[in-house]
Amino acid sequence: MNIKHEIIKCLTVISALCLFFIGSTTAQLFENSQPATTNISKTTCPCVLENLSVVFQVKAPEAKKVQIDLGKMYDMDKDDQGIWSVNTNPQVPGFHYYSLVIDGVKVADPASESFYGMGRMASSIEIPEKGVDFYEIKDVPHGTISSKYYFSKVTNGWRRLFVYTPPGYDTNSKEKYPVVYIQHGGGEDERGWAEQGKTDIILDNLIAEGKANKMIIVMANGNVSVGRGGGGYSSAGMAAFKEEMSSNIIPFIDKNYCTLTEVKNRALCGLSMGGGQSFYVGLESLDYFGSIGIFSSGIFGGINNPSGKEFDAEKEIPGLLSKSESFNQKLKLFYISVGEQDPRFEYTKKAVKKFQYSGLKVEFASFPGDHEWQVWRKSLYDFASKVFKY
Amino acid sequence: MNIKHEIIKCLTVISALCLFFIGSTTAQLFENSQPATTNISKTTCPCVLENLSVVFQVKAPEAKKVQIDLGKMYDMDKDDQGIWSVNTNPQVPGFHYYSLVIDGVKVADPASESFYGMGRMASSIEIPEKGVDFYEIKDVPHGTISSKYYFSKVTNGWRRLFVYTPPGYDTNSKEKYPVVYIQHGGGEDERGWAEQGKTDIILDNLIAEGKANKMIIVMANGNVSVGRGGGGYSSAGMAAFKEEMSSNIIPFIDKNYCTLTEVKNRALCGLSMGGGQSFYVGLESLDYFGSIGIFSSGIFGGINNPSGKEFDAEKEIPGLLSKSESFNQKLKLFYISVGEQDPRFEYTKKAVKKFQYSGLKVEFASFPGDHEWQVWRKSLYDFASKVFKY
DSSP, X not given: OOHHHHHHHHHHHHHHHHHHHHXXXXXXXXXTEEEOTTBSSTTBSSEEETTSOEEEEEEOTTOSOEEEEESEEEEOEEOTTSEEEEEOOOOXXXXXXXXXXXXXXXXXXXXXXXXXXXXXEEEEEEEOOTTOOTTSOOSSOOOEEEEEEEEETTTTEEEEEEEEEOTTTTTOSSOOBOEEEEEOOTTOOTHHHHTTSOHHHHHHHHHHTTSSOOOEEEEOXXXXXXXXXXXXXXXXXXXXXXXXXXXXXXHHHXXXXXXXXXXXXXXXXXXXXXXXXXXXXXXXXXXTOSEEEEESOSTTXXXXXXXXXXXXXHHHSTTTTTXXXXXXXXXXXXXXXXXXXXXXXHHHHHHHHHHHHTTOOOEEEEESSSSSHHHHHHHHHHHHHHTTOO | OOHHHHHHHHHHHHHHHHHHHHGGGSOBOOTTEEEOTTBSSTTBSSEXXXXXXXXXXXXXXXXXXXXXXXXXXXXXXXXXXXXXXXXXXXXXXXXXXXXXXXXXXXXOOTTBOEEEETTEEEEEEEEOOTTOOTTSOOSXXXXXXXXXXXXXXXXXXXXXXXXXXXXXXXTXXXXXXXXXXXXXXXXXXXXXXXXTSOHHHHHHHHHHTTSSOOOEEEEOOOOXXXXXGOOTTSHXXXXXXXXXXXXXXXXXXXXXXXXXXXXXXXXXXXXXXXHHHIIIIIHTOTTTXXXXXXXXXXXXXXXXXXXXXXXXXXXXXXXXXTTHHHHHHHOSEEEXXXXXXXXXXXXXXXXXXXXXXXXXXXXXXXXXXXXXXXXXXXXXXXHHHHTTOO
């Protein structure tokens, strides 16, 4: 036996020790369950049971109280090894942010991948939805997500954005593509649609099935006024986002990608805060955007509108109701969606009804689910299959 | 005042509340300090003082004991608001993984960005190095990092890799480029060189200064045998990595990118575990790779070699010493680097001396620092400025 094998043996032992160490905050996989696809390790919990309840486990012998915050707060129980665990209620399918709460401090679960959401790197758990696989990677031609830096004159600094280009983009240098600018929600950034949203996989699948045209999708950071932490909802944030789009992002994309640059070939859409940005900035910029998508926005009322005052579309965007025909002529697609368990659901339906009553053409869709990524993945699927079809 | 402004006012209040909530686990910025560039928020701690000590803070009124694990363990002190803080010793410049330890549980600090290292999503802190800016984004032409899926016949599943393409790659469809395959360390994955390593920024700067040729850099996941958690060091892991490279990754890259495919235009390098892979798989695959780089590998002895047996290069790679001239003819660059405070330093120097004594051409470099990313960033800078120069 040569030293290579000796060393490899030693390193194998070290690797095993490392794995033990790495796994030391989590315990073994729970019986009759599947580890979540969002886990770091595919052999430990969190694990999803057949009834879609989830077993969480964490080793914390010295902690007084350990909980899981999954919207609802679950107290965990400690065994004699110091491993805390809990089996939750059955969960709604989809992608849920959650926190491990150790003696009152909300942190990311070391057993899970982290995603930028809730204004920090947060754990998430993917609960499978039976019969739904449009966001699962399949044996179809795959596009690319590219990471690009551009200089923003608004923030006076370098900023990152992600760009999805469809299959064949790299090899066909003559084709030009329409562009969707898609925005994340509050407490998220440009990573939202690339990671949580699975934009690339959804588009690859849609294009392979012939349900969507090939398109470029740009995922920029909508927190323009005050950096990552927030600010997108404020007046200053809205104005800064508008300027960022028109002065920096769109020119950068049109310069560096093979884009179709007519207004009809450019769309703006977004979720929650990004839906608010799409409504105000989009409708005020119909010389830039020919299609607009608003997913789960709070502007119509509900949880983001504690004033209780009714949404007055005509005041918000003058002419939207009284001159609806001129908006219809400019807008190739005006799309609004919301989750059916979202507190924004009834307010959104009411606003859409008013829009339609005034003659404004609106494509409305609702999906089962609360204010979460499963609704937004379905919104993207639906929006992408309808946009640029003329 | 219209409802838009009312709503925006309300939303601003909500945003402010959200920010307060987001920031509730961290406190205000420490006096006379700079927030670390690795922070989520640029207005809270961790913050770096002039002497390079770091103030960490976390709000945890109910915790019994809170610590920071930064290699050395620091106990934090609680004030009457429940905010724990500590000012560490002055830190070595560079990028350090660290953990927040709440009542004995090691977790990521919610105030920091997370990076996949130590087998989980881990916090890191960037300590600036005076006069060193080769990994800082500058006003130079920028390349792109693309995320790609390929199907692996070795793991029988879809895997992700990142590809750096240099400035001008997209617009000049006729030029072909040499390729560096660069590997991460144990407990890391394909994200290591893209995020911690700042490969794109380092190469953009090197190319702009005319110090490196334009090249493609491929960052694949080297944990082939057992998925993300580890396995790269084992015999099975090494063999699986070799097959993954030759059967899946290299053909995928040569098919999808404008590559120069002669052996001399292909390099393999890596850090720590990836350095071991570069040594064994690289030297056994000189029909694939014309240049090899080994950064901070434990194969020569030290912390990864508890057997204490001396490294015998001739046994590991037959002919490496006795037929060094044949290796010299095949290898355009055989590069070895290590940190000067790394326990592997003396062993590496000793091995290099033996290599050179036997007539094997080795480019050796050492940099101040332990087994950390600052040494690896400098290794990439050095390696990239030397490779493909003939």
